[in-house]
Amino acid sequence: MDGSLTDPRSLARAASALRCLPLRRAFYERVAVEAISSGGLCDHPERGRYWFRPLTPQRAEDHLIWLIRLGVLRREVDGQGLTERVRLTPMGRQLLGEWPGELPRAGLGERLLHGLRRRRPRL
Template sequence: MDGSLPGTLNDPRSLNRAASALRCLPFRRAFYRLLSGEAISSEELSRRADQTELTVAPLSSERAEDHFIWLIRVGVLRREVDGQGLTERVRLTPMGRDLLEGWSEEIPRAGLLERIRHGLRRRWPRL
């Protein structure tokens, strides 16, 4: 991706970091399609019978929540809000929708070097 998405106010570095997260994390395009229509919690995801269609490998609710938090930090997901405030459910952000439009099919998986860089960036964001 070249980072130039029409209609977004995000800088290219943010877009590239978010696109890398989409390629490195174990969620399939079907997962993000689901989030464009409804909110889901990590607990709900871990209990779903169709989890293998949504993720590359089965995820515990704790591991899914870790990934959700990272996707929130990079701007792809946001917490759903109800009458009492934030919930544990997440939805896709406009930036997440824009990024997903860049791929017509399944999200391409990242190579080894990109996964290593992503892991380092995730653990030490200032690098």
């Protein structure tokens, strides 16, 4: 057993998403210790340290939903059910452990393929 929590294709797809999305390592480290919503992310005083380019709350929510679908994030649950806040999953922690510093940025080809996969998930 190699210690991975899921199959290699899912890990590769999620790793590619982490490199392609405009979210910095600081964002993933924050959701590893506390839940945050897309609105909270965009309103945070230090919001610039969480992404490479500015995000609107709707665009941030779109990225969070994609990361949930890939298994990197999950919605937090409270006494009333699911909330709008997200947290890092064990798979997300595993992926972050692969890079000691800032997440490496994807090249143009990988970003194009990621965009196609995001719009056509079966690719």
